[in-house]
Amino acid sequence: MSNPFKEIQENQQPSPELRKKVLGNIDALKLSLDLADLFLVKQPQILSTIFKKKKQ
Incomplete structure (x- = not known):
């Protein structure tokens, strides 16, 4: 198999x-x-x- 990068x-x-x-x-x-970061990390x-502030 030849290397196409060459x-x-x-x-x-x-x-x-x-x-x-x-x-x-x-x-x-x-x-x-970006979508994964938004929904899996930031959200x-x-x-x-928000829930911590409501409990106070």
Whole structure:
């Protein structure tokens, strides 16, 4: 099996379609990480803060 990374030419620019696809994948990954952070980290912290203040 050949290594496709050895076939990359340093002086060549990627095609606009490939560039758009890669950036789209990065944006989708960033969005999913932001959503996970919001619902799994920040929301529980906010809810625990609200309930602690109500008990006082």
